[in-house]
Amino acid sequence: MTQFGTSGIRGPVGETVTAELALSVGRALGIDCERVVVGRDPRASGEYLQTALVAGLRESGVDVIDLGGAATPTIGRAVAWQDADAGVAVTASHNPPEDNGIKLWQPSGQAFDADLRATIEQRLDEDAFQPAAWDESGGLVSRDASQRHVDALVTEIGERNLDSHVVVDLGNGAGRVSVDALSALGCSVETLNGQPDGAFPGRPSEPKAENCESLATLVAESDADLGIAHDGDADRMRAVSADGTFLSGDVLLAVFARTAASPGERVAVPVDTSLAVEDHLSDIDVAVEYTPVGDVYVAEAASEDGVAFGGEPSGAWIWPERTLCPDGPLAACTAATLDSERPLGDRAADVPEYPIRRDSVETDQKETVMDRVRETVTDAYDDVTTLDGVRVDLVDAWFLLRASGTQPLVRITAEARDPDRADAVFKEARARLTDAVV
Numbered sequence: 104m105t106q107f108g109t110s111g112i113r114g115p116v117g118e119t120v121t122a123e124l125a126l127s128v129g130r131a132l133g134i135d136c137e138r139v140v141v142g143r144d145p146r147a148s149g150e151y152l153q154t155a156l157v158a159g160l161r162e163s164g165v166d167v168i169d170l171g172g173a174a175t176p177t178i179g180r181a182v183a184w185q186d187a188d189a190g191v192a193v194t195a196s197h198n199p200p201e202d203n204g205i206k207l208w209q210p211s212g213q214a215f216d217a218d219l220r221a222t223i224e225q226r227l228d229e230d231a232f233q234p235a236a237w238d239e240s241g242g243l244v245s246r247d248a249s250q251r252h253v254d255a256l257v258t259e260i261g262e263r264n265l266d267s268h269v270v271v272d273l274g275n276g277a278g279r280v281s282v283d284a285l286s287a288l289g290c291s292v293e294t295l296n297g298q299p300d301g302a303f304p305g306r307p308s309e310p311k312a313e314n315c316e317s318l319a320t321l322v323a324e325s326d327a328d329l330g331i332a333h334d335g336d337a338d339r340m341r342a343v344s345a346d347g348t349f350l351s352g353d354v355l356l357a358v359f360a361r362t363a364a365s366p367g368e369r370v371a372v373p374v375d376t377s378l379a380v381e382d383h384l385s386d387i388d389v390a391v392e393y394t395p396v397g398d399v400y401v402a403e404a405a406s407e408d409g410v411a412f413g414g415e416p417s418g419a420w421i422w423p424e425r426t427l428c429p430d431g432p433l434a435a436c437t438a439a440t441l442d443s444e445r446p447l448g449d450r451a452a453d454v455p456e457y458p459i460r461r462d463s464v465e466t467d468q469k470e471t472v473m474d475r476v477r478e479t480v481t482d483a484y485d486d487v488t489t490l491d492g493v494r495v496d497l498v499d500a501w502f503l504l505r506a507s508g509t510q511p512l513v514r515i516t517a518e519a520r521d522p523d524r525a526d527a528v529f530k531e532a533r534a535r536l537t538d539a540v541v
Contacts, residue, residue: 107224108508109397111214113195113204116148120203122155124227125193128205129159131226133241134233136160136188140208142170142178142248143193144277144336146301148203153193156205161243164235169245172299174277174337179208179428180255181248189215194277197309197334200302213406213427214399249280252432256284259425260436264289265443267328270343271435272318274308275300278337281432285331285439295321301335308335310418312349315341323347329442331435338398339418340431342438344448352416353377357384357454359420359434362441363412364389371404371413371421373397374494375503378518379455395491396505402427459518460529466540469506469513475539476504476513483535495532500524502532513540 112128114120132139139160143149149172157167168185170178175192182190190208198204207215207223215223225231235241265288271281272295279299285292295318296305307314310332322330322343330343342350350358357380360370366388372380373396381391392410394400398419405413405423413421419429426433438447466472473492481487486496492505492514500519507514513536517529 107220107227109399110196111204111206113198113202115201116203120148120152120205122151125152125155125205126159127227127230128191128223129156130163130232131223132189132191132207133160133163133165134226134231136165138166138168138185138187140168140170140178140181140185140187140190141193142173142181142191144175144195144301145172145275145299146195146200146203146335149193149301152203152205156191156193157243161241162234163232163241164239165241167241167243169243170248171245172277173249174252174280174432175206176338176426176428176430176432177248177252177280179212179214180252180426180430182208183210183212184248184251185246192336194336196336197339199307208428211406211427213402216399216403249283252280253283253287256280256433256436257287259433260288260440262288263440265439267291267439267443268293268326269439270295270318270322270325270327270330272306272310272315272330272332273297274310274333274335275303275305276308276333276335276337278333278431281331281333281337281435284432284436288436288439290439293327303335310334310339310341315343315349319343319347319349329439329447331438333431333435334418337431338429340420340434340438341418342447344451345446346448348448348451350447350451352418353379354451354454356380356414356416358441358447358450359414359437360384360389360412361387363422365411367409368411369409371401371410373401373415374488374491375505375516376416377457377459378501378520379457383454393488393490393494398429402429455520457518457520458522458525459516460525461514461516462529462533463507463512463514464536464540465512467511469511472513472536472539473504473506476536479539480504480535497528500528502528504532504536
């Protein structure tokens with residue numbers, strides 16, 4: 104069974120991800136496509152994996168538009184720009200350099216949903232292949248979509264002169280669009296780790312606080328107004344305020360959501376999102392809609408009427424009226440625009456901070472354990488969400504019991520507005536999980 108998850112196929116090169124697999128994905132996708140856009144992040148394996156994938160598409164009679172090295176949101180947007188049926192990003196996003204992956208995109212900019220993923224997975228398992236006649240193989244053209252992405256961002260943000268000093272840490276990834284777009288919007292842009300290099304020599308690819316200490320220090324010790332950090336394929340974006348504070352994902356989610364949504368609208372967030380986001384939005388009459396963890400699920404919810412924004416604290420941000428693909432460069436330009444109107448640090452200070460407790464319990468029976476948890480917790484509490492794991496809302500607190508997708512663990516998360524209450528709820532959640540583990 105192919106490991107085709109919500110983020111597509113992802114794993115170690117030469118083990119999970121091989122040229123043979125890429126060829127098979129091209130053949131599987133080629134069964135019902137006529138034109139496909141393909142691009143890749145800077146990982147060393149990306150070139151030959153893309154070559155194999157393109158071969159599978161072309162021998163199926165599919166015309167391929169090769170974007171070469173490109174940010175994933177550029178690839179996601181280019182599907183519609185090129186009037187294609189699908190897009191493929193050869194990327195492992197924020198994973199380490201020894202990994203690579205394949206993620207598929209719809210013309211709407213949304214990643215393949217569960218039904219579309221299941222179709223491709225079934226074809227892979229069956230080695231499905233419909234080769235074209237010898238004289239009807241697909242064509243191949245190379246195009247650059249990055250400048251169009253830059254132009255789109257300037258149009259969406261609105262031409263202006265931000266006159267801001269922004270430091271962008273590209274993490275040796277594919278996010279150059281952010282630099283060019285911010286420059287076009289009038290920013291003075293300084294880069295860190297700006298040379299694309301799939302070994303990610305500057306820092307680990309995931310843009311989290313401990314990996315972005317150089318960015319935070321540079322912003323704090325210079326006259327910079329803002330710091331921006333991307334992962335390898337630039338679908339994620341995180342921010343540093345002028346004083347060098349690396350903003351938490353929940354805080355940035357609350358800031359973006361508050362400016363994107365109007366009274367009566369909703370914001371899509373995963374079930375592990377802080378209560379602070381809901382509180383920050385409630386006083387402007389904006390509600391949160393919970394989704395399973397994963398930007399694919401957030402995008403699905405964001406496509407619904409009345410949902411103005413979707414975001415994950417990990418750094419995936421979706422403005423559905425622009426694209427359903429998490430667009431790190433769009434988030435970077437939005438952050439710079441907001442900061443020019445009122446410093447991002449001041450906006451962040453308006454978001455409440457609550458104590459949150461986390462731990463995990465090892466078990467090699469996590470599916471059985473979670474079945475027991477669902478049964479007992481659903482019977483014991485009134486407000487229970489089982490979209491992804493089991494989340495219990497207690498008005499002034501919540502807890503989440505959720506199986507790890509990659510490790511033999513069940514994770515415990517608990518949060519409350521008061522530290523003692525957080526401790527009590529965490530203890531309660533742990534007890535529920537302990538009772539389910541045998």
